[in-house]
Amino acid sequence: MAVNVQTPPDSMYRSTEGLGVWEHKGKVAAVGIGVSPTARRWDESPETSVGAWTILAIRNAMEDAGVSPEEVDGIVLTPDTSTGVSWPKDRPIPESFVETFNLTDDPLDGIVKLSIEWILKNMPELTNIKFAMHAPTCMSNAIVVGAQAVGDGMTQTCLVVRGWHNLAGRYYVGQGAAGMDTIAGPAGITSGHGVPACGTTAMMFQEYCHKYGKNHDMMANFVITEKRNGLLLPEGYWAQHRPENLTVEDYLAARWIAKPANLYDNDLPICVSAAFVFTTAERAKDMKQKPVYILNHTRTTPKHRGAVQTLDDWQEAADETGRKLYEGAGIKNTDLSFENMYDGFTEFHQFHLEGLRFAGVGRGEALDFYQTDISLEGPNPVSPSGGNAGGGRTRFWLHYDSIQQLQGRAGARQIRKKAEIGVSGAFFPDFNYSTIWSATPD
């Protein structure tokens, strides 16, 4: 019988302040993680398609958790797998892909997008799925939905899944409307000026620097720290394919994409998939891995009224996210052992960090904080995952690392202080899904 794939209702999200402590605080746990290999671009073989690698990631996650496929009764998937390059119009699907997999009605499913239907058609071992949701845009969304679903009893053992493809071509450059001499819809107002993907972030960063008397050079230590941490992530793209150290000189000499955002302030689109296994805290007690408990999750959505956000919009939203996270988890900023908020683009990060008041850092103070010891060895580890900058564009290394840190199995990336509570979330300061993770349920 076909599974009914649902869309998460608003009631599954914790979007406002004043909700109190999350009703399922400490009652949901991450117990398994799995990833695929990485590649810069798809080589068009079926074995490396986003569909194939997502199957691999799911199998790795189940093995990591020590759960059998028939024990899994739920799946939350982010169906978007795009990294900014479209499948060429009228280009046929590779015959080898058609011959290898069971297709859905959409011939691009499993290549440049992914549905739960495609996964279930190609993973016959998942015989017991009763709950299925597509959580768009970001694995951070799927994590929030998966946590709430397990807490609400909609599923006992749930897969949380995200895959990425990357085709030949430049990131958004000349793609779709960008390659035309006309432009329709709201994009006529917001995109006609030729702002690249990092442009809005660079605008906010410029305004931030102007207001607080900071400059782009002050980002160097943060970006270098992220690259270093990323090279200690064996699952990441840079560690696997381009183990290159970044120096201050490299960073400062990099070409501008949208000044004040340079090449290293942007992330590298890659092919990779990840899957996590969530279950109830009760069940997690006896499982293979040390459980990582979810203390709270939040959603923050844009409220701006203009063509682009303002600095005020982002700072107010980041503050709101911080307050909601702490309220629902029943913790304070000083309880965080580390933070793994989003970095792709790097100039997002200081807004998240200040909104959380991580290490007591307030508005306008993050770039000064970046000049202190923010390493894995130091008292205030920042982005120990290396984020998108250090591991490639996924929006999930931050969560993956948070789980590993709290299980004590982050290897060379393990922070030296005791990892007790961490936070991760993506993406924009005013549009994000964030989670508080803990080594203990309370």
Added chain:
Amino acid sequence: MPKQSPIPGDIDKPFWDACNREVLVVQNCKSCDRMQHPPKEKCGGCSSSDNLEWREMSGKGTISTYIVVHDTPVTILQAEQPFNVAVVKLDEDPGITMLSHLPGTAVDAVPIGAKVQVEFETTPATGQKVPEWRVVG
């Protein structure tokens, strides 16, 4: 600069028609006295679609920030690189922002905080006029 020509849709046609008359208008909700741009089907504040109107602006604003684009995704603009893109906050409501290439301002010499005045530029593909902004004073 040779911008893409916007194709007006049902919702934003009054905005683009006003541009062709060299008048700057912004969508406003009469119910909650809230402006929004780009125009939408419903008010983002009260979700009403019955109380939306078009309010004429003075065409005055302030530069709040800017970037210099060196790697644009828009093909028609690639020959113009590098170029400025500034954010303009309208005098009537600083929450309403618009983008500008700032004609007349040298690349990377954008005066944050400067006053600007709207003008209208004709786009090559269809002749549709679009708002642009020039530093004044």
